[in-house]
Amino acid sequence: MVEIIFMNVIKHTSKYVFAVYCFYILLCGLPSEARDDGRISVLHLTDLHIDLSYAAGSESLCLKPPCCRIASDPSLPIRSPAGFVGEYNCGTRLEVLQSALEAVHARPDVVVWTGDNAPHHEGTTREDVLATFKAVTRELQQRLPGVAVVPSLGNYDFVPVHSDPGPPLNSWLLGPLAELFSDWIGDEGLSTFRFAGYYDVKLAANLRAVALNTQMCHVKNLFQFVDNTLGQEQLAWLEGVLTRSKQNGERVLITGHIPPGMFGGCWGKASHEYEMLIGRFQETVVGQLFGHQHSGSFRLLREDGKYLGKPVSVAHVTPGFSTFKGGNPAFRLYELREAPTWRLAGFKQFFLQLSDYNYEARGMEPTGSLNWVLGYTAPSDLNMTDMSPTAWQQLRDRFDVDEKYKSMFHDLEGSGRPWQGPGPLSDFLCGTSQVSDGNLQECLGTNEEILVRRYTDSKHTYVITSMFPFDSVLDYFCPILQGLHPSDCPPQLYDRSHI
Numbered sequence: 001m002v003e004i005i006f007m008n009v010i011k012h013t014s015k016y017v018f019a020v021y022c023f024y025i026l027l028c029g030l031p032s033e034a035r036d037d038g039r040i041s042v043l044h045l046t047d048l049h050i051d052l053s054y055a056a057g058s059e060s061l062c063l064k065p066p067c068c069r070i071a072s073d074p075s076l077p078i079r080s081p082a083g084f085v086g087e088y089n090c091g092t093r094l095e096v097l098q099s100a101l102e103a104v105h106a107r108p109d110v111v112v113w114t115g116d117n118a119p120h121h122e123g124t125t126r127e128d129v130l131a132t133f134k135a136v137t138r139e140l141q142q143r144l145p146g147v148a149v150v151p152s153l154g155n156y157d158f159v160p161v162h163s164d165p166g167p168p169l170n171s172w173l174l175g176p177l178a179e180l181f182s183d184w185i186g187d188e189g190l191s192t193f194r195f196a197g198y199y200d201v202k203l204a205a206n207l208r209a210v211a212l213n214t215q216m217c218h219v220k221n222l223f224q225f226v227d228n229t230l231g232q233e234q235l236a237w238l239e240g241v242l243t244r245s246k247q248n249g250e251r252v253l254i255t256g257h258i259p260p261g262m263f264g265g266c267w268g269k270a271s272h273e274y275e276m277l278i279g280r281f282q283e284t285v286v287g288q289l290f291g292h293q294h295s296g297s298f299r300l301l302r303e304d305g306k307y308l309g310k311p312v313s314v315a316h317v318t319p320g321f322s323t324f325k326g327g328n329p330a331f332r333l334y335e336l337r338e339a340p341t342w343r344l345a346g347f348k349q350f351f352l353q354l355s356d357y358n359y360e361a362r363g364m365e366p367t368g369s370l371n372w373v374l375g376y377t378a379p380s381d382l383n384m385t386d387m388s389p390t391a392w393q394q395l396r397d398r399f400d401v402d403e404k405y406k407s408m409f410h411d412l413e414g415s416g417r418p419w420q421g422p423g424p425l426s427d428f429l430c431g432t433s434q435v436s437d438g439n440l441q442e443c444l445g446t447n448e449e450i451l452v453r454r455y456t457d458s459k460h461t462y463v464i465t466s467m468f469p470f471d472s473v474l475d476y477f478c479p480i481l482q483g484l485h486p487s488d489c490p491p492q493l494y495d496r497s498h499i
């Protein structure tokens, strides 16, 4: 039995089989996107969470994750062989990304790729992370040659996960990635990317993209809590980019991993400062694209960061490819129109119903093609007039009085599976409409400490430092973050036996 399954693994992963597979997808994939002059299509890929070691036919219900990998002990019986396309408790197959890229018939003009490439498994190494970046880069270069790509970093792209210590300790990541991305980012972008993981790049006439390093506001990043100088520098840099673009008559598409607001895991104070900045440059910012939540969503940013302030901009949250926590792989195709003044006209959201492939034929090659389903089109399928902040505020207001409409929205954003966080669904109404520190607390009727506990699994240093002196915090974290922050972590604290 075991031998037969592994023979299937070899057969399924042969180039020949995947060539045939992609041929089917090309025949049966997405309808072509009509393109006129003055339009740009933007393919947004996020939260790929790819497991390069995924093996169809291996144990999908292993006792010690990560599952869906060849077991170290080949004599173990396989109770539930991993499916050919994927499993809801495992990392995503690289072939799922390949099929998505094949399914987009009309080549996109731009790919926005907002991080979290490595799987969720504990024990992911720096080498694993870099190997995944290389694999995805290779796919994009080979399948979409010549297409502009705007990559950015997610919290699962750091080792240990969530922890970006800043330069020079993150150079193991930023150095190799700068080499990998050099054709996409350009010399000017590379200098800031090498320094701290953010940059800007020209996309088209009067159109510029910004890629943020949102680890600088991530509530689970210890380093931004200890010292947020880098976060402040990034915001000052963003202000400079927006100022220059405004002077030059450019529009700016802002991209990044974690959306503003504690509901997505971005520290409240930084979210407030970001909201104030976007408000000042609302005419310059043409759109904001983020990921991290794995389900689709949005954030309303308000004038002057006030609770009842007029909505001035919308941060769109694109669903990811992650199957690990029960999601279906999904992506969006955005469209910008009316060059050279530019306007975000809408998007289409596509997903792959994983259960269609695996439950009936575990470990076996599907007989048909992978069918990426059009989940919905915005604004039309949401009965919105357009993509303006006012229209998204009206959508949000309707949730208060129309339970059926709210459920429909959650269903659409869940792409055939239950809506995913990281915030609880009970925070959804406040989380989408308030991103600033105090505003979200006021809306939820709670305080900062409770929010931090809720969004950090109660492990964050904020909670710890509210109870213990700073030296005790270092005692706790230095052994975990071994070697990453030598200036704050004396050598003796690297030794676990110390605590």
Ligand SMILES: [Zn+2]
Pocket (backbone or CB within 6 Å): 047, 049, 116, 154, 156, 292, 293, 294, 320, 322
């Ligand atoms: Zn993710």
Ligand SMILES: [Zn+2]
Pocket (backbone or CB within 6 Å): 116, 154, 155, 156, 257, 292, 293
């Ligand atoms: Zn993430």
